[in-house]
Each structure stands twice: as C-alpha cells, then as structure tokens.
C-alpha cells in the first residue's frame with residue numbers, strides 16, 4: 001500500500017472514530033441527570049422560563065434530532081453556545097485552545113530536549129553516577145504532585161529570586177504598551193512572527209514555569225523509556241560494528257543507536273501530549289493560565305454539555321492525528337515497518 | 341624477513357565478574373606479515389574474539405588488558421588515546437563479524453552507513469564518498485552498486501550483506517582486516533565465495549587478514565599461517581601446511597582427528613575427551629594437561645614455552661618438545 005493510500009484510509013477511519021466519539025459524549029452528557037435548561041435561565045427560574053429555554057435550546061426535541069442538529073452546526077463551524085456563560089463556544093476555544101497548545105507544546109519540547117539526551121546518556125552509562133542521578137530525577141518528576149511542584153517553583157523563582165513572573169500569560173504593562181496581535185493565539189509565536197521582541201520575551205518568561213511544571217511528568221517518562229530502549233539497542237551487533245569502524249561515540253549514541261530506540265519514546269510523548277490538553281488543569285489553575293483544562297472542568301461541574309462535547313471532539317481530533325503522525329513517523333524511521 | 345604488520349606479544353586479558361576473575365587471554369602471542377592471511381583457530385571460549393577486539397582497543401566491559409603489547413607498524417596500540425584509536429579503527433584496521441545481517445544498522449541505508457565511515461576517515465564530500473562506496477561495492481563483486489547503495493540492509497541476502505561489510509571495512513583503505521568467523525552464519529556455497537573474495541582482496545589490495553575461526557577446513561583453504569589457541573594462548577603456530585599436516589601438539593592432533601573426513605567414513609568421530617577449562621579456574625602448568633593423552637609430571641607444574649621446531653617458523657608450546665620436558 002502506498003503512503004498516500006494509507007493516509008487516506010486512516011483519515012476515513014478518523015471520521016468514523018470522531019462520529020462514534022461524538023455520539024458517545026453526546027449521550028453521556030444528555031443522560032447525566034440534570035437540567036441544562038434550568039442552568040441556562042439562571043437562579044430561581046419559573047417553569048415557563050425553563051420550558052422556553054428548553055425550546056430555545058432544542059432540548060424538547062427527540063435525542064437523535066438534537067444530535068443531528070448539533071453535528072450539522074459543528075460541520076458549519078458553529079459549536080453552539082455555552083449553557084453556563086452564554087458565550088459562543090468557538091470564541092472560547094479560540095482563546096483556550098491556543099493557550100493550552102502553547103503550554104503543552106512548550107512542555108513537550110522540554111521533555112524532548114531534556115528527557116531524550118538524559119535517557120540516551122543514562123542508557124549508555126548504565127549503572128554510572130549519571131544513571132543514578134537521572135533515576136532520581138525521573139522518579140521525582142513522575143511522582144511529585146503537580147500543584148506542590150508548581151508552588152515550590154513560584155516560591156523560588158518568583159518570591160525568592162524575582163527572576164520569573166508569578167502567573168498569567170503576559171504582564172499587564174506589556175499587553176498595554178506592546179500588545180500581541182493574535183494570529184495563532186500562541187503569544188510567543190505571534191510575538192515572534194510580528195518581531196515584537198519585548199512581548200516575546202515577556203510571554204516566554206511567563207511560559208517557562210508552567211511549561212516546566214507540566215513537563216516534569218513526561219520528562220521522567222521520556223528518560224526511563226529512552227534509557228531502557230537504548231540499553232537494548234546498544235547490545236546490538238551493528239553498534240559494535242560501528243564502533244569498530246571508528247565512528248565517534250557521540251554519533252554512535254545520538255544518531256546510530258537513538259534512531260533505533262526513539263519510537264517508543266515518541267509514542268509516550270504523543271500520548272502525554274494528548275493527555276495534557278485537558279489534563280493540565282492543575283498547572284492552569286496554579287499559574288492562572290486560561291486553558292482547555294479549566295474550561296472543560298468548569299463545563300463538567302455545571303453540566304454544560306455543548307462545551308463538553310465540543311472539547312471532547314477537539315481532543316479526539318488531536319488524538320487521531322497524533323496517532324496517524326506516530327504511525328507515519330515509525331514507518332519513516334524504520335523501513336521494515338509496513339503500513340497497513 | 342620483513343617486519344610484521346601486527347604483532348601481539350604476551351597478551352593477558354581478564355574479566356572481573358561477580359562469579360570471579362575470568363582469565364580469557366593468557367599470554368597470547370602471534371604476528372601477521374603484510375599481505376598475509378593468518379588464521380586464529382580454536383574451540384569456543386578460547387579467547388579469539390576478545391583478542392581481535394583488543395587489537396582495536398575494544399575489549400568489552402568488564403574486561404581489561406592487564407599485560408602485553410599489541411604492535412601495529414611497531415607502535416603499541418595499547419598506549420594510544422581514544423582519539424587516535426577512533427582514527428585507527430575502521431581507517432587502518434577494520435573488523436567484520438560473524439552475523440552480517442546483525443552487523444548492519446537496520447534503519448539506515450547501506451549507502452549512508454558506508455558513506456559515514458568513509459567520511460569519518462577521509463576528507464571527502466558526499467559525492468566523493470558515494471563514488472568511493474560504489475567503487476568499493478564493485479571491488480567486492482556486488483552487482484548493481486547504485487542499487488545496493490540505496491538499499492536497506494534487510495533488502496539484501498546474507499552473502500551480499502557480508503560483501504557490503506567487507507566493502508565497508510576496506511573502503512577507508514584499511515591495511516589489516518580482522519574477520520571474526522566471517523562465514524559461520526552463511527551457507528556453504530556462499531561461505532566458499534566469501535573466502536575466495538578475501539583471498540582475492542589480499543592479492544589485489546595487499547590487505548592482511550586476521551581470520552578468526554573454529555573451522556580447520558576454512559584455515560586449510562585460505563590461511564598462509566595459522567595459530568592454534570587453547571585457553572587464551574597459542575599452543576602451536578606456523579605455516580598452514582606444517583601445522584595441519586605435521587602437527588605436533590596433542591591438542592592440534594585432537595582437533596584434526598575430530599574433523600569428519602572421507603577416508604574415515606564409517607568410523608566413529610574422535611573427539612577430545614574432557615572439556616575446555618573455564619577461564620575462572622585454569623589448571624596450573626599447561627592448560628591442556630587434564631585432557632592430554634600424553635601428559636607428564638612436568639606438564640602439571642610448568643607452563644610450556646613455545647619451542648621452535650624448524651626454519652619456517654613452526655613452533656609448539658608443549659613439554660614433549662621443550663628442553664624442560666626432555667630432561
């Protein structure tokens with residue numbers, strides 16, 4: 001099967017997955033015993049107000065009709081209106097999704113830049129001092145409670161050293177004096193594209209602590225995963241042969257061995273990425289980062305089902321594409337992998 | 341007599357393991373002349389591979405060279421630093437291994453692997469490296485070099501893979517090729533072709549070869565001189581004809597009698613009684629005495645030194661021929 005044929009088939013599968021997920025979420029959201037119409041109207045509503053709201057929201061219609069109408073709207077770019085805030089969901093997503101993406105991408109980048117080299121080196125020096133140190137680091141990273149680590153980092157880098165800002169995405173002065181014109185909604189990227197250096201630096205400084213807090217877990221996973229596959233790969237004859245051919249150790253480890261060892265690490269990173277899209281809520285709360293996690297948590301607590309369904313669909317889209325990307329990457333890395 | 345290209349002198353290698361100290365190589369000595377094929381032969385575990393790796397400064401952890409010299413062009417390789425060894429490895433001394441399919445990195449094309457080696461050792465750009473690689477493929481008799489260059493290892497047959505390994509080993513102009521059981525994993529016809537190729541390369545490029553094998557048939561076919569190793573040292577060495585047809589050491593005789601031969605058809609195969617001593621506790625004296633049919637008292641006490649038997653360099657380390665043993 002050619003690569004394009006494979007991609008086309010996978011995309012078709014993706015549509016099926018998305019439809020199934022939307023049906024399931026939709027049903028769950030509607031079955032939860034609660035009254036969205038009452039929530040829509042506000043505190044102490046009258047019966048007429050509730051009935052009117054239900055009609056307005058289409059809640060008096062049969063379930064399948066509600067679903068079809070909802071899907072039609074989504075396909076035309078209308079994600080509906082939040083029951084809790086009465087805001088169009090699309091407008092909310094345009095704010096929260098890029099904020100989360102910026103945070104999570106920065107966290108994943110840290111996991112790659114810190115976790116992979118440490119994993120490679122500790123795999124190469126199994127039992128060395130570095131190996132023992134990275135074991136401690138990864139255990140700490142995986143087991144330390146996020147909120148506690150976040151608070152510690154704030155205490156140290158903001159209160160004690162005054163190096164980094166406490167929370168938020170941009171300082172108030174900067175947003176007044178050199179505002180970021182939204183393009184992608186990721187401030188660092190937008191400021192960079194616009195050449196707005198002042199804002200870029202400010203946004204980056206705001207990003208460091210929350211991204212690092214988020215990254216500690218994937219860093220730990222990445223170190224351990226890379227280490228164990230490296231240990232296996234370094235036993236291989238072709239590594240011995242490469243060394244016998246005089247290839248410098250740095251190249252042997254970071255090119256010849258790593259390319260053989262990277263696939264499981266990529267999978268771990270991909271799954272962490274998707275998980276963090278809504279799983280970063282603690283980081284978002286501690287650092288006042290307006291992201292998808294807090295958004296969907298609020299929606300869940302108030303049974304705001306249009307928001308729940310929309311966010312679930314967005315996350316599912318990411319999940320499907322990341323998996324497709326991982327499969328393609330694996331095939332690109334290892335020619336023995338066949339796409340089917 | 342010309343100066344040897346490589347001479348291994350009184351080499352000792354041990355492994356410190358949890359089970360105890362393994363004496364893998366115990367006073368190994370041999371030399372190889374330019375353009376010569378020298379066979380290092382012996383049973384499994386007698387220290388052949390470890391010796392080959394030691395020449396490249398690659399004794400695996402937890403092994404270490406504890407005594408001896410390895411002279412290449414008269415310079416002791418054991419005193420070179422890491423940088424210098426990275427130049428010598430693959431550049432002047434190359435090594436190929438038993439299983440060619442496992443020796444090639446599965447996720448890189450053959451071309452990228454050979455180019456990387458060439459470019460590490462010679463200052464050439466990508467195109468020149470490719471040209472050198474294609475010429476190397478041609479020299480080892482690979483058809484359609486351009487296709488091989490683009491191929492991934494799993495797309496080639498075992499024989500082609502071993503030819504690729506040889507091309508890689510020689511592409512940077514190595515003077516010495518260490519071939520550790522290069523044909524053991526291949527089937528018999530391919531095996532003969534690879535041995536013929538090694539012979540041709542020696543003739544065409546003047547490369548010297550240290551051929552490590554446990555197969556006396558391979559030695560008879562290809563080697564100019566041979567060293568028979570037992571428990572980490574050479575017990576008998578000399579020109580192939582002398583060692584194989586006028587063998588003196590009881591161990592060499594035992595090895596030859598263990599070979600299946602047409603003239604012995606119908607008779608049971610002889611094998612040497614007893615088993616190879618583990619490097620963990622070597623017997624005192626001659627390491628072979630517990631299995632030797634002609635053991636004498638002195639053998640249990642004193643390790644025999646090599647005795648020169650004739651003018652062509654046939655030597656044997658056995659008290660049957662030593663001065664001490666004659667007394």
Ligand SMILES: Nc1ncnc2c1ncn2[C@@H]1O[C@H](COP(=O)(O)OP(=O)(O)OP(=O)(O)O)[C@@H](O)[C@H]1O
Pocket residue numbers: 355357362363364382383384385386387388389390391400401402403554618619
């Ligand atoms: N990593 C290691 N740890 C401990 N001992 C080792 C190690 N590598 C080799 N040895 C010991 O060194 C001795 C020689 O091993 P070597 O691999 O050189 O044998 P060989 O002659 O090449 O045998 P074979 O024909 O099986 O390849 C063996 O007895 C083995 O126990």
Ligand SMILES: [Mg+2]
Pocket residue numbers: 388389390520
């Ligand atoms: Mg061996």
